[in-house]
Every structure is written in C-alpha cells, then in structure tokens.
Amino acid sequence: EPVQFCKKKCPVEVTKGVNGLEKVTLTQNKGSSVEVYMYGAHVTSWKNDQGEELLFLSNKAIFSPPKPIRGGIPIVFPQFSNLGPLPSHGFARNRLWVRDDYHHPDTVRVADGVFVDLLLKPTEEDLKIWPHRFEFRLRITLTPRGELIMASCVKNADTDGQPFTFTFAHHTYLSVSDISKVEVKGLAKLDYLDNLQNRTRQTENRDTITINSQFDNIYLSTPKKIEVLDPEKKRTIVIQKEGLPDVVVWNPGEEKAKTIEDLGEGEYKNFVAVEAAAIEKPVTLKPGEEWEGRLEFSTRRL
Numbered sequence: 001e002p003v004q005f006c007k008k009k010c011p012v013e014v015t016k017g018v019n020g021l022e023k024v025t026l027t028q029n030k031g032s033s034v035e036v037y038m039y040g041a042h043v044t045s046w047k048n049d050q051g052e053e054l055l056f057l058s059n060k061a062i063f064s065p066p067k068p069i070r071g072g073i074p075i076v077f078p079q080f081s082n083l084g085p086l087p088s089h090g091f092a093r094n095r096l097w098v099r100d101d102y103h104h105p106d107t108v109r110v111a112d113g114v115f116v117d118l119l120l121k122p123t124e125e126d127l128k129i130w131p132h133r134f135e136f137r138l139r140i141t142l143t144p145r146g147e148l149i150m151a152s153c154v155k156n157a158d159t160d161g162q163p164f165t166f167t168f169a170h171h172t173y174l175s176v177s178d179i180s181k182v183e184v185k186g187l188a189k190l191d192y193l194d195n196l197q198n199r200t201r202q203t204e205n206r207d208t209i210t211i212n213s214q215f216d217n218i219y220l221s222t223p224k225k226i227e228v229l230d231p232e233k234k235r236t237i238v239i240q241k242e243g244l245p246d247v248v249v250w251n252p253g254e255e256k257a258k259t260i261e262d263l264g265e266g267e268y269k270n271f272v273a274v275e276a277a278a279i280e281k282p283v284t285l286k287p288g289e290e291w292e293g294r295l296e297f298s299t300r301r302l
C-alpha cells in the first residue's frame with residue numbers, strides 16, 4: 001500500500017495519458033487544472049476556475065513519438081519554422097523531457113501555486129544535429145486563481161565550448177468558438193513578417209486583428225500584454241510575457257487545414273495560435289550564460 005500523502009485530490013499527479021505516455025496533472029481547489037505530457041513538455045489542457053477548457057487539442061492529435069502533438073502548447077526550440085538547418089520547429093517538442101524537481105535556478109521567478117519542473121538536455125543523437133550542450137528548464141505553474149505560467153530558463157552548459165544561438169516559441173493553440181469572430185488586441189501599428197509572403201516586412205494598420213482566411217504573421221517587438229477576445233464565449237484570454245518580444249498569429253484557414261492530416265474537418269475554426277516567441281533577434285548564449293522567458297495566461301469575462 002503506498003502512503004497516502006493527500007487526503008484530497010493530489011495537487012500534482014503523475015498518470016498515464018493517451019497511448020500510455022506519462023502525464024502530469026496540476027489541480028487547484030477551485031477547480032482549475034493543467035495537463036502536461038512529458039513527451040515534449042507539452043501542455044495539452046488548461047482549465048480555469050470555471051472549468052472551461054482554454055486550449056485547443058485536435059480530435060486527430062497523434063500521441064505517438066516522434067510526431068508532435070497537434071494542439072495545446074508545443075515548445076518550439078531551438079529553431080522556429082525553417083529558420084535554420086534543423087527540422088521545422090526544432091526538436092524539443094518531440095523529445096521526452098524529465099522531471100527536474102531538485103534543481104531550481106534562482107533566476108526563474110517562483111509564483112504561488114502548484115508547479116512541475118521539467119528538464120531537457122541533448123542526447124548524443126541530438127548533439128549530432130545540434131552540437132550544443134544546452135539545459136532547458138521549464139517550470140509550469142497553476143496559480144491559486146487558475147492562471148497558467150510557463151517560466152523558461154535555457155543555459156549554455158558547455159562550459160569550455162562555443163556560444164550557441166536559438167529561436168524559440170510557445171506555439172499556443174487557444175481554443176475559440178469561431179475563428180472569424182475572434183479579435184486579437186495589442187498588435188496595432190507594429191511591424192510584422194508575413195510568413196505567407198516570404199517573410200516580407202509589413203506594418204499592421206488595424207487596431208484589432210481579425211482572421212478570415214489563412215493567416216501567418218510574426219509580429220515584432222510586441223508589448224508585454226496581448227488579448228484574445230472571444231465574443232461568443234464572452235471571454236478574453238490575456239497573455240502576459242517577458243523576454244519573448246515577438247508574437248506569431250497563425251491559423252491555416254479552410255483550404256490549408258485540409259492538408260494537415262492531424263487536424264479534424266472544420267477544426268481550424270476552433271483555434272487561433274498566438275505564439276509568444278523570440279524569432280527576429282535570435283538569442284545567443286556564451287558558455288555558462290542563461291536566458292529566461294516568462295509567459296502567463298489568465299481569463300476575464302467579456
């Protein structure tokens with residue numbers, strides 16, 4: 001008989017998820033929860049105090065390594081898209097991360113709440129395609145008020161080696177009732193790179209972004225706060241970030257969605273990817289140096 005520590009539901013539970021993949025569930029008393037797969041350090045679910053799911057997860061998501069999981073919050077590291085020699089979006093999203101409960105870098109800000117600490121280090125195989133001894137620490141916190149916080153710390157652990165350079169994104173699939181009604185606020189007047197036009201630089205002239213077809217822009221040097229309004233669900237998802245200057249806004253639209261095998265029919269309507277990122281100015285770390293990023297999600301009634 002295992003010793004029972006928690007009389008109530010354990011705030012941090014490790015169970016087997018889809019296909020037996022290890023999953024960590026964080027819960028708070030008021031009913032909020034977060035689910036994280038060790039495969040990819042991939043958050044697949046976040047529910048607020050009202051028990052509403054805020055993240056989109058495809059009905060056809062494939063939980064089978066090395067396929068990345070379609071939906072939730074994939075970690076894009078050390079390369080965004082095809083901006084380098086690695087496979088698109090790097091490899092962190094299709095590696096098995098480990099629990100890192102005993103090493104808390106002082107530099108990562110601790111918030112009140114339940115959290116899990118995850119770690120990714122390169123295998124010998126990884127070093128063949130990206131020859132840099134990095135340590136990626138990720139603390140995923142669920143606050144007492146049901147907010148989700150992702151705190152990242154990347155270290156160049158190759159103490160007598162070379163500097164390395166990376167790009168990064170939290171590829172967040174936010175759940176929305178209808179993509180054509182969603183409003184993204186906080187990106188007015190900013191320059192962006194249009195991924196659909198060879199990343200040519202343009203300027204956003206709208207105050208509020210609405211999406212009616214395939215959309216794939218990298219907004220540059222964005223403010224710390226971005227809001228995603230869902231009028232049908234009468235709620236706003238608030239994104240606050242530090243160390244992540246860029247924001248990718250992506251939706252494949254109807255035609256492109258049909259070519260994505262792990263996306264169900266019509267499911268493109270039910271998400272908008274709003275990705276806090278560091279892309280335009282890649283991050284370079286000398287041996288021993290660390291980089292930090294912080295992302296916080298909360299909800300508000302409209």
Ligand SMILES: O=P(O)(O)OC[C@H]1O[C@H](O)[C@H](O)[C@@H](O)[C@@H]1O
Nearest residue numbers: 081088089195216248249250273
């Ligand atoms: O299908 P994936 O490799 O997960 O990439 C999905 C999408 O990620 C980002 O949002 C890029 O800006 C898009 O160009 C890409 O299509």
